[in-house]
Amino acid sequence: MRKFLPWIIIGAIVVIVIFWAMGIQNKALGFSQAVGKEWGNVDASYQRRNDLIGNLVNTVKGAADFEKSTLTAVIEARAKATSVTVDPSNITPEQLAQFQQAQSGVSSSLSRLLVSVERYPELKANQNFLKLQDELASTENQILTARTRFNESVQAYNGYVLAVPQKWFLGSYPEKPFFKSVEGADKPVEVKF
Template sequence: MNKGCLGIGVVIAAIAVLALIWGSGVYNKLVSEDENVARAWANVEADYQRRYDLIGNLVATVENAAEFERGTLTDVIEARAKASSINLTANELTPENIQKFQQAQNELNQSFLGRMNFLQENYPQLTATEQFRDLNAQIEGTENRINVSRTRYNEAVNQHNNKVRKVPNNLLANIFGFNPKAPFSSVSGAEVAPSVRDEFNKG
């Protein structure tokens, strides 16, 4: 074998090794970004689960108040069941699925918080209890946690999508099935504050 062929072989081998190193680095970064999105989504779901659990506490609290009619919580219970029935994995974070999830959560939020405000206005003997005050504080904290988790999820999605869509990373992303994820965005009508009394009287 002459020196020319040997030199070409060395160059090709060096290019192949560099390509392998580059490809491995890109792949590992894509995996990390994908895992970050999955973790951020799990945190979103965990905070929504916290709210579901608090709604159960609300039901138990108001059902123990003799003056309060249990039927007024029907919509809250139904909205809770609907919201908890939509579960997404990290591979299902498409715009359509995120919209369905968010719509269900929005309906639950309006129903839940609307009735909480109604209780505070119309049942002072209930809102004066320590249990109800503690529950109210937990709800406020939970809503803040949900907002933080959604913001962090959107940050993780933005970082992931930048990685999988930019050249040359997108070449390997397409080969290995790393797809863009859908961020949270406000649902239609979210810019208008709901009427608490109207929400309560829907049922």
């Protein structure tokens, strides 16, 4: 029995190390899944905004005959934003920047549309328009919340995957990029009537 004791101890240590490594992999997988889920929430929030924009444009178009270029810009920005997709499991900083740039175009053209609407008092009083405007404000808040939660899940994921000793076992789990504000977001928005 004493002759096999060192082999038994070595075998037990190997089994413990294997289960420990599996635990590291499983925890990293859980963090990765959380990032994917939160990205799905970000995507759903943007999709809700894109769906609302169509209704808003139709309401504005029906109630006011004004600058076609503004409506066209909103419609084109919306189409461009919906064409950019990101795979949360293989997200890269470049993909995220492209997605943010497309969404920034929607925000910018939507702001111009809402400023243009200020010239039409009958539209501003329209209940459908007011309700859509409230829905858009609510959706923008949902987008902010979803982006914040996405960044929190990326922080937890990156913190786990990049820490030692996990880093040694998790070569197939690359660092994920954070959602950053678009360039110029630190400056106040100038609204002109």
